[in-house]
Amino acid sequence: MVNRSPLRSLWNLEGISLRVVLRRTARSFLKDDLLGRSAQLAYYFLFAVFPALIATSSLLGIAAKSATGFYMEILQYLAKVIPPEAFDLVLHTFDQTTAHSTTGKVTVGLLAALWSASVGVSAMQDALNSVYNIRESRSxxxxxxxxxxxTVVISIMLTFSLSSMLGGDLLGHWLTATIGLHAVVGWMARVLGYAAGGSFLALTIALLYYFAPNFKARAWRWLTPGGALGITCWLTASIGLRTYLQFFNNYSVTYGSLGAVIILLTWFYLTAFTILLGAEFNSELEAAIAERKLAQEQLSHPPKPRNEAA
Incomplete structure (x- = not known):
């Protein structure tokens, strides 16, 4: 296996053609069975989302109804990327569980949510280990x-991301409607809020790529080419799926009442696939750089010829 340098920037290709990296990524995409692993992760994501909603809604229901309303506003920002049918299913489950919050449900829900969600992250660990060709040595x-x-850290980061978008909109409305500033100022506040939300999303991907695989030597990278590729593909796929369902929604006719679940599962599948695709791109880029460096070292310091026996 090629020894990869963990301390260098991945944005410096050092003369390596992007076409070469993409060709290597496509080859490894088939070898590592990213489509199958994405389906596996999608199931785990679906398995984790509802226990997580039960725990969150139970906590907020006991704390205060106003807190529940605030969280509902945050969830509304997911509607920008999640298809409407799937989002309605999530909100319906949230409403039902919030209306029946009890202390027992908090304890059971939190444990179930943490365990179920960690099963999904554990599957992501295995998938990323396969992508980076790393053997799992942790117990x-x-x-x-x-x-x-x-799981807890990612949940916090995603909450910060959605809260930043909500905060930008609230600040923009306050600056224009209450203070009376120009509409451009409010627009800039919203842009900053969405930029902050995107930064938290990029940080979430960086944390996942940094901690999930079983790396022996790690170097922190805020944003990698694979991370940028994954986020871009995820946004494109999410908006594309949402647009497709808006004009060609046949899920309800085909699957009946299960249509919303199928749509949510499809969105989870796209999410898992784009995360793994970004990691695969990083892995092949690191390998290509390491192989090029090794070849240059061999040219600069050729092995000394062995002395022939007398």
Whole structure:
């Protein structure tokens, strides 16, 4: 296996053609079975989302109804990328669980949510290990604890991302409607809010790529080419799916009442695929750079010829 340098920037291709990296990525895409692993992750995501909603809504329902309303406003920003039918299913489940919040449900829901979500992150660990050609050397307990911690951190980052978008809109409305500033100022506040939300999303991907694989030597990178590719593909795929369903929605006719679940599962599938695709691109880019560096070192320092026996 090629020894990869963990301390260099991935944005410096050092003369490597982007076409070469893309060709390597396409070849590894088939070898690592990203389509199959994405389907596996989509199931785990679907398995985790509803227990997570139960725990979150139970906590907010006990804390205060105003807090629940605030969280509902945050969730509305998911509607910009999640197809409407799937989002309605998520909100319907949220409303039902919020209306029946109890202390027992909080305890059971939190444990179930953390365990279920960590199962999904654990599957992501295995998938990323396969993408980076790394063997899992952590014990089961250590890997699962790492997955649980990463689950909590990712949940916090995603909440910050959605809250930043909400904060930008609220600030823009306050500056224009209350203070009476020009509409351009309010528009700039909203842009800053969405930019902050995008930054938190990029940070979430960076945390996932940094902590999930079983790297022996790690170097923190805020934004990698694969991370940028994954986020761009995810936004494009999410908006594309949403647009397709807006004009060609046949899921309800085909699947009946299960249409919303199928749509949500499809969106989870696209999400998992774009995350793995970005990691695969990073892996092949690192390998190509390491191979080029090794070839240059061999040219600069050719091996000394062996002395022939007398």
């Amino acid at each position: 089961y307990l250590r890997a699962r604890l790492s997955a649980m911690v990463l």
